[in-house]
Amino acid sequence: MTWMKVKGIVAPHQTHRYPIKPSLPKLAPFSSSWNISCALQAPVVLSADSKLVEEFEVVIEDAIDSGVDAEVLAKMLLLGIRGKKVRTVVHTLNRVQGGAVSLAAHLNGSSIDAIAKECSRLVTCDHIEEAVELMEVLTRFRIPIRGLVQPSDVIKRCVLKRNPILAVRYACLLPHAQILFCNIISEFGKRRDLISALKAYEVSKKHVNIPNMYIYRAIIDACGLCRDFMKSRYIYEDLLNQKITPNIYVFNSLMNVNSHDLSYTLNLYQNMQNLGLKPDMTSYNILLKACCVAGRVDLARDIYGELKHLESVGQLKLDVFTYSTIIKVFADVKLWQMALQIKQDMLSAGVSLNIVAWSSLINACAHAGLVEQAIQLFEEMLLAGSEPNTQCFNIILNACVEACQYDRAFRFFHSWKGEKMLGSFGEGCNNNIGQERVHNVTTMPTGISNSHILSFAKRFPFTPTTTTYNILLKACGTDYYHAKALIKEMETLGLSPNQISWSILIDICGASANVEGAIEILKNMGDAGLKPDVIAYTIAIKVCVESKNFMQALTLYEEMKRYQIRPNLITYNTLLKSRSKYGSLHEVQQCLAIYQDMRKAGYRPNDCYLEELIEEWCEGVILDNREKQGEFSSSNISELERSQSLLLEKIAAHLLKRVADILAIDVQGLTKVEARLVVLAVLRMIKENYNLGHSINDDILIVIGATKVDENPAKHILEVQEAIIKLLRNELGLEVFPARTRLALSNTPKLKHPNLANLNTEELPGENALPTTGFQTRRPAILIRLKVTKKSLYSWLHRK
Numbered sequence: 114m115t116w117m118k119v120k121g122i123v124a125p126h127q128t129h130r131y132p133i134k135p136s137l138p139k140l141a142p143f144s145s146s147w148n149i150s151c152a153l154q155a156p157v158v159l160s161a162d163s164k165l166v167e168e169f170e171v172v173i174e175d176a177i178d179s180g181v182d183a184e185v186l187a188k189m190l191l192l193g194i195r196g197k198k199v200r201t202v203v204h205t206l207n208r209v210q211g212g213a214v215s216l217a218a219h220l221n222g223s224s225i226d227a228i229a230k231e232c233s234r235l236v237t238c239d240h241i242e243e244a245v246e247l248m249e250v251l252t253r254f255r256i257p258i259r260g261l262v263q264p265s266d267v268i269k270r271c272v273l274k275r276n277p278i279l280a281v282r283y284a285c286l287l288p289h290a291q292i293l294f295c296n297i298i299s300e301f302g303k304r305r306d307l308i309s310a311l312k313a314y315e316v317s318k319k320h321v322n323i324p325n326m327y328i329y330r331a332i333i334d335a336c337g338l339c340r341d342f343m344k345s346r347y348i349y350e351d352l353l354n355q356k357i358t359p360n361i362y363v364f365n366s367l368m369n370v371n372s373h374d375l376s377y378t379l380n381l382y383q384n385m386q387n388l389g390l391k392p393d394m395t396s397y398n399i400l401l402k403a404c405c406v407a408g409r410v411d412l413a414r415d416i417y418g419e420l421k422h423l424e425s426v427g428q429l430k431l432d433v434f435t436y437s438t439i440i441k442v443f444a445d446v447k448l449w450q451m452a453l454q455i456k457q458d459m460l461s462a463g464v465s466l467n468i469v470a471w472s473s474l475i476n477a478c479a480h481a482g483l484v485e486q487a488i489q490l491f492e493e494m495l496l497a498g499s500e501p502n503t504q505c506f507n508i509i510l511n512a513c514v515e516a517c518q519y520d521r522a523f524r525f526f527h528s529w530k531g532e533k534m535l536g537s538f539g540e541g542c543n544n545n546i547g548q549e550r551v552h553n554v555t556t557m558p559t560g561i562s563n564s565h566i567l568s569f570a571k572r573f574p575f576t577p578t579t580t581t582y583n584i585l586l587k588a589c590g591t592d593y594y595h596a597k598a599l600i601k602e603m604e605t606l607g608l609s610p611n612q613i614s615w616s617i618l619i620d621i622c623g624a625s626a627n628v629e630g631a632i633e634i635l636k637n638m639g640d641a642g643l644k645p646d647v648i649a650y651t652i653a654i655k656v657c658v659e660s661k662n663f664m665q666a667l668t669l670y671e672e673m674k675r676y677q678i679r680p681n682l683i684t685y686n687t688l689l690k691s692r693s694k695y696g697s698l699h700e701v702q703q704c705l706a707i708y709q710d711m712r713k714a715g716y717r718p719n720d721c722y723l724e725e726l727i728e729e730w731c732e733g734v735i736l737d738n739r740e741k742q743g744e745f746s747s748s749n750i751s752e753l754e755r756s757q758s759l760l761l762e763k764i765a766a767h768l769l770k771r772v773a774d775i776l777a778i779d780v781q782g783l784t785k786v787e788a789r790l791v792v793l794a795v796l797r798m799i800k801e802n803y804n805l806g807h808s809i810n811d812d813i814l815i816v817i818g819a820t821k822v823d824e825n826p827a828k829h830i831l832e833v834q835e836a837i838i839k840l841l842r843n844e845l846g847l848e849v850f851p852a853r854t855r856l857a858l859s860n861t862p863k864l865k866h867p868n869l870a871n872l873n874t875e876e877l878p879g880e881n882a883l884p885t886t887g888f889q890t891r892r893p894a895i896l897i898r899l900k901v902t903k904k905s906l907y908s909w910l911h912r913k
Contacts, residue, residue, distance in 0.1 A: 183214050183218075186216060206254070241279065245267070249282070258286055265296070267280070268283070278312065280297045298313050314328065324352075330362050336348070368403070379400075421458075433459075436470060437470040465499075466499065468500070471491075475490045488509060507580055514588045519588040529575035579608050582603045586621070593625055611643070613648075615643065650684070654666045663700075670684070685714075693726075698802070704726075708723060727794065734793055763783065763791050768798055780833065781819070785836035785837075792815065809907060811903060819896050821894060850902075
């Protein structure tokens with residue numbers, strides 16, 4: 114027999130657990146059903162007394178053992194809800210057999226309100242799993258859960274917790290589960306959580322008897338939001354493998370996600386038609402979007418012509434999105450006349466332009482330098498009742514700046530801020546440099562007064578952005594103090610200058626030859642919480658180069674690499690083109706190191722420009738340069754010979770070494786002109802270092818090429834050899850002798866003379882060769898080499 118553990122009623126073995134109040138009579142032991150009935154008579158007392166609620170689990174255990182009826186079970190459920198013992202209720206009710214019992218008839222309106230209040234509390238307190246478990250129990254006992262909480266709130270909490278399984282469990286409890294499946298997938302997609310979206314997609318499919326196109330479309334759209342177009346293709350291929358035919362909406366979503374790939378989009382469009390699906394207006398709009406991204410104006414024009422034909426026969430009706438997209442296609446390639454023609458087609462068809470169409474038209478004219486035309490379109494947009502956004506204002510300002518109408522840009526800006534938006538629109542400009550006026554355009558309607566225009570300004574207030582101020586910074590020209598004032602004005606409006614703002618400010622310093630100011634701004638960016646990017650560094654390097662401060666430019670370049678900021682092509686070209694000639698070996702070595710970094714980064718440098726400077730520096734070792742512009746001029750080198758950049762690689766490999774490490778000059782694979790430059794580069798390096806105190810330790814060998822044993826050297830090897838001998842003997846007065854090297858292969862098992870090197874240099878071919886007894890190898894190759902003696906090098910270095 115079980116004893117009721119309530120206040121004032123104690124079991125014999127727990128006489129000291131609770132004190133007995135004198136006002137309560139002493140009760141004898143009783144049965145479980147009687148205990149439950151007594152407990153249910155005072156639910157408010159139970160919910161208020163925490164210790165009494167802790168004993169509720171024992172009461173429910175007695176009820177399960179006694180086999181209570183539906184009415185008692187409903188009261189128990191309500192009692193547990195009011196006592197906030199949800200987990201206990203869920204755990205114990207799940208053990209009740211005969212889950213088909215309906216409890217809804219035994220709960221009145223106030224009881225349902227209490228349950229709804231508890232469910233809402235659990236969701237609000239982020240106990241989402243506990244709330245779903247409770248609603249699962251309620252569903253099991255046929256208590257309707259629709260209306261207890263907002264489904265969107267539950268789904269939102271599950272998405273925040275990245276728990277797609279729990280979200281699907283909840284959706285399965287409601288009659289419109291398939292709609293909720295789509296919502297769950299979409300919400301995860303908006304959170305850029307594709308992994309959770311795919312889990313929800315896979316679990317949802319298990320609860321759907323037939324293919325659900327809404328779910329397929331939702332997961333494909335989620336792939337687009339997460340920028341994983343390849344995953345959308347895998348889903349499409351999986352549908353085809355399962356013999357599931359997507360509908361037109363699934364195809365449209367798939368085309369939209371892959372609109373960046375025109376060929377794949379066109380392939381989908383063809384597959385859609387092969388399956389018997391007729392494209393709708395959305396399909397054609399997405400095709401036009403793909404053409405816009407790919408810059409295929411011709412294809413977009415053909416599609417537009419086809420759409421006009423379909424509209425004429427009544428099969429389709431072009432919408433504002435179609436017109437806006439085709440306008441943007443023409444506007445992006447600066448075909449402003451064709452864009453304006455589409456505008457006339459829209460007006461003729463009775464379709465009003467939206468903000469996208471107006472912005473594209475204004476942008477098309479602005480990019481073409483048609484400032485007046487852009488302003489006129491802006492006025493037309495206001496008169497048409499279309500509300501402009503900040504982008505439209507910025508387009509007008511940028512058009513003025515690009516046309517060098519700086520004063521006009523500032524007048525527009527200040528008038529807009531003062532809610533006198535169009536007061537100066539039609540006024541002339543003092544800075545009409547490069548301005549192109551268009552007269553043969555659609556004129557403004559007559560009878561428009563300034564007061565009417567100002568009324569539009571009050572309806573459409575202008576809110577400057579960081580981009581707005583960046584445009585105005587460009588209009589400051591060389592006025593550094595005006596630019597600083599704009600930066601302060603930005604900060605007073607709560608706008609933070611971005612990297613572009615600081616980069617423009619650095620450029621302004623450069624225009625005024627203020628190198629120190631540019632460097633200071635670069636440092637201040639870090640103090641403002643912004644890490645200078647490659648653009649900021651490149652502009653600062655450009656300022657240093659234009660001020661002939663090459664060492665400071667190199668310092669900034671090294672600082673970039675130290676902070677792991679990768680230079681771009683403009684950075685490298687700015688550094689390499691910073692000199693018109695080289696004055697010292699150190700300068701050449703610096704530029705060659707930059708050149709090698711550029712090549713390693715994957716950029717293709719302008720080798721011709723650098724080779725000309727290297728050639729000029731190399732030829733400086735010859736006192737008489739009369740032949741420099743003749744046979745050996747770099748202008749005679751074809752582009753094909755320069756394409757491999759082998760010359761600069763050879764020069765860099767030699768000049769970036771120490772003088773003591775130069776034992777041989779390798780000119781293999783070079784033409785005679787290029788070989789001459791490499792030899793002269795090394796000789797100039799030796800000469801400059803000798804003047805600094807570095808001595809010559811050995812002869813210098815010049816490796817010209819390789820040939821097989823018992824074979825004559827190739828013709829180009831002999832030409833290079835003759836050109837180098839002519840250079841060294843006739844022009845520089847050095848002693849040079851032929852030398853030959855016999856190379857043993859690396860797999861030689863054992864040498865008879867282990868103390869000797871593998872290479873045996875001989876002044877004349879065929880003489881004093883080491884015996885090859887003990888070698889077991891194939892026939893070695895022979896290197897054609899020249900040797901410049903150390904004695905003649907010393908004589909040349911001391912020659913005036």
